[in-house]
Amino acid sequence: MTNLTNYHSHCLYCDGRANMEDFIRFAISEGFTSYGISSHAPLPFSTAWTMEWDRMEDYLSEFARLKEKFADKIELAVGLEIDYLNEDSNPAFFRFQELPLDYRIGSVHMLYSPEGKIVDIDTPADTFRQLVDKHFGGDLDYVVHLYYKNLLRMVELGGFDIVGHADKMHYNASCYRPGLLDEPWYDTFVRSYFTAIAERGYIVEVNTKSYYELGTFYPNERYFSFLKELGVRVQVNSDAHYPERINNGRAEALAALKKAGFETVVEWHHGRWEDMRIGSVSFV
Structure with a gap:
């Protein structure tokens, strides 16, 4: 299969389940042509799933060593997945911009409740329901609006290359209220968000993490054709979080993109992002 690349993966520097070298070795064994490591960036507070600032130098040094070690086998790139949390903690923050990274992924995983409590909404659907009921009084519309408001603000501030799992809430929100995705206001909201992304030229990843388990991509496949109309570049x-899952859902995502009219995806080659034609897609 062609287009064997991946730029969103998490190793032991954050919440991944294997070391950096294990991911790279597995990518090589699978025939990947390029690969990127993108640990969760530090937040202003400690969590179980993000890197701490005091490990950043080790992270970058380890990557540099492995890049040299495997230079004749695969092209490697180093990045971070950086959360938009608020005006003072987001991908545009100067400390993230000063790092010698090849790329940055911008994502939203957490929201502030009306009482000012930080709530991680990137959870299983049952947990999401409990969090919405507990911290937001069951007001799903408020949560959805706040989520996209934060995503839009992240897009406005910039400082990143790739939009991470662009509409990841769609699955949990539609489990909370079936039919939500077909409500006109929601569709309008999402289309405005993707239009803002297109205007600023960000890459949108088709995130396949949940495809085998939940049967969905992020963004939702229903918007692939719209992204194509907008001229958004995708990868x-x-x-x-496990080396053996780096290729999960790739063939299905590439087939869905081709069906929506995409002819190319963005890959890291020769030290830069390049548009590469989608080749033949095989299902093994």
Whole structure:
């Protein structure tokens, strides 16, 4: 299969389940042509799933060592997945901009409740329901609006290359209220968000992490044709936390993109992002 690349993966520097070298070795064994490591960036507070600032130098040094070690086998790139949390903690923050990274992924995983409590909404659907009921009084519309408001603000501030799992809330929100995705206001909201992304030229990843488990991509496949109309550049990433999952859902995502009219995906080659034609797609 062609287009064997991935730029969204998490190793032991954050919440991944294997070391950096294990991911790279597996990518080589699978025939990948390029690969990127993108650990969760530090936040202003400690969590179980993000890197701490005091590990940043080790992270970059380890990557540099492995890049040299495997230079004749695969092209490697280093990045971070950086959360938009608020005006003072987001991908545009100067400390992230000063790092010698090849790329940055911008994502939203957490929201502030009306009482000012930070709530991680990137959870299983049952947990999401409990969090919305507990911290937001069951007001799903408020949560959806706040989520996209934060995404739009992240897009406005910039400082990143790739939009991570662009509408990841769609699955949990539609489980909370079936039919939500067909409500006109929601569709309008999402289209405005993707239009803002297109205007600023960001890459949108088709995140395949949940495809085998939940049967959905992020963004939702229903918007692939719209992204094509907008001229948005896309790439397929697995958001893998285990080496053996780096290729999950790739063939299905590439086939869906081709069906929507995409002829190319964005890949890292020769030290830069390049548009590469989608080749033949095989299902093994």
